Amino acid sequence: MDLELTAADLAFRDEVRAFIEANLTPELRRAGERLTSVFCEPRYSLPWQKILHARGWAAPAWPREYGGPGWSEVQRAIFAAECARAGAPTLSPMGLKMVGPVIMGYGTPEQKAYYLPRILSGEDYWCQGYSEPGSGSDLASLQLRAVSDGDHYVLDGSKIWTTHAQFANRMFCLVRTSTEGKPQQGITFLLLEMDTPGISVKPIITLAGEHEVNQVFFDGVRVPKANRIGAENQGWTVAKYLLEFERGGGSAPGLMVGLERAQRIAEAASGDDAAHRRRLAEAQIAVTAIDMSERMVLAALAGGKNPGPASSMLKINGTEAMQRIDEISVAGLGAYAGVDEPAAREAGSNIEAVGPEEGLVAMPRYLNNRAASIYGGSNEIQRDIIARLVLGL
Known part of the structure; x- marks a missing residue:
C-alpha cells in the first residue's frame, strides 16, 4: 500500500x-x-x-x-x-455533498437537469429536514406527516436542529407517507421550497450564542409529488445513501489547523506548563494516527475498495480529537477564554481582541463542537456498527 x-x-x-x-x-x-x-x-x-x-x-x-x-x-x-x-x-455540504449525489443516484433526468446546475452555482442553498423533536438518533421514528392530495402531498409537523434554515431557499426532507409495516417502510424523500406557504422557521440559539440551527414548522404545506426523489415509501433507502456522504472522512487537515492554533495559544500564554505541553503532544499523536488511517482508507478507495467500518472509526476518532483540541485551546487561554467577542471575530472587523487573537474562536468552537460527536450518527451508534461488523458482537 x-x-x-x-x-x-x-x-x-x-x-x-x-x-x-x-x-x-x-x-x-x-x-x-x-x-x-x-x-x-x-x-x-x-x-x-x-x-x-x-x-x-x-x-x-x-x-x-x-x-x-x-x-x-x-x-x-x-x-x-x-x-x-x-x-x-x-x-455548505447540504447541496454539494449530500442532496446533489442523491439526485444523481435517484433523481429523474428532469430533476438532474434542473437542480444540479443550481447547486453548483450556489443559486440554490439547501438545508436538511431529517431530525425531529423526540426522534433523536432514531431517524425511523420521524412523524412529519405527508398526506396524498392529488398531485401534491400536504405536510404537517416539524423538523429540528435544521442548520442554516434561515438562509436556505430549499430543503431536502424525510416525511411519513405511511404508518403500515416497519417504520422505515413508510418514509418518503421530498425536495421543497422554503418560501412555500405554511413553512415557518424558529431560531435556536446555540451555547455559543450563535444562530446556526432552527426548528422548522409545517402547517398544511403543499409539496408537488414531482419533487419526490425515488418511489413513495422508499425514502429510507435514499436517506441511507445520503448518510454515506454525510459521514465521510478527511478530518485530519482541519484537525492539524486546530492543533496549530492550540499550540500558538500555548506559546502566547505566560509560564511553562509541563502538563499542558503533554496534552498538546498527546493530541499531536492522535491527529497523526488519524492522518495515517485516512491515508490508508484513501489508498483503499483509490484501489476500488469499500472502507466499510473504517468510516465509523474515523468519525469517532476525528470528532473526539476535535473536542480534545478545543479543550486544550480553552485551557491554554485561561481567563481570556470566557471573553465573548463576536464583533471582533467578524471578517472585516477592526476591533482588537481581548487577549491572544488566536483565542477569539476557541470558546465558541469548544461549545459548538460539543455536538460533533452527535450529528452525522452519534459516536455511540458508530461504536455499535464497529461492534457488529468488526467484532461480530
Whole structure:
C-alpha cells in the first residue's frame, strides 16, 4: 500500500496552492480562519463557491458529466487539505455533498437537469429536514406527516436542529407517507421550497450564542409529488445513501489547523506548563494516527475498495480529537477564554481582541463542537456498527 504522493499528485497540489493563493481574498481567508463551526455563513461561503465554480472546482466529488472535475480520490483529498491549510471558507455540504449525489443516484433526468446546475452555482442553498423533536438518533421514528392530495402531498409537523434554515431557499426532507409495516417502510424523500406557504422557521440559539440551527414548522404545506426523489415509501433507502456522504472522512487537515492554533495559544500564554505541553503532544499523536488511517482508507478507495467500518472509526476518532483540541485551546487561554467577542471575530472587523487573537474562536468552537460527536450518527451508534461488523458482537 503506497501512502505517499506521486509526482503527478505533487504537481496537482502545487496547482491547487497557486490557485488558492491567487483567488482567496484576505476577507474570505479571515472569515475561514475565524469559523466557529463546520458551517460558514453564506455571505462568505457563496462568494468562494462562485470562484471555485468558475474554475470547475466547486464540487470535487462530482463526475464530469454533471459539472464536476472528475478528480480521483487522491486529488479530492489534496484539494480539501490545501483549502483547510489556507483557511478557505468551507462550502455548505447540504447541496454539494449530500442532496446533489442523491439526485444523481435517484433523481429523474428532469430533476438532474434542473437542480444540479443550481447547486453548483450556489443559486440554490439547501438545508436538511431529517431530525425531529423526540426522534433523536432514531431517524425511523420521524412523524412529519405527508398526506396524498392529488398531485401534491400536504405536510404537517416539524423538523429540528435544521442548520442554516434561515438562509436556505430549499430543503431536502424525510416525511411519513405511511404508518403500515416497519417504520422505515413508510418514509418518503421530498425536495421543497422554503418560501412555500405554511413553512415557518424558529431560531435556536446555540451555547455559543450563535444562530446556526432552527426548528422548522409545517402547517398544511403543499409539496408537488414531482419533487419526490425515488418511489413513495422508499425514502429510507435514499436517506441511507445520503448518510454515506454525510459521514465521510478527511478530518485530519482541519484537525492539524486546530492543533496549530492550540499550540500558538500555548506559546502566547505566560509560564511553562509541563502538563499542558503533554496534552498538546498527546493530541499531536492522535491527529497523526488519524492522518495515517485516512491515508490508508484513501489508498483503499483509490484501489476500488469499500472502507466499510473504517468510516465509523474515523468519525469517532476525528470528532473526539476535535473536542480534545478545543479543550486544550480553552485551557491554554485561561481567563481570556470566557471573553465573548463576536464583533471582533467578524471578517472585516477592526476591533482588537481581548487577549491572544488566536483565542477569539476557541470558546465558541469548544461549545459548538460539543455536538460533533452527535450529528452525522452519534459516536455511540458508530461504536455499535464497529461492534457488529468488526467484532461480530
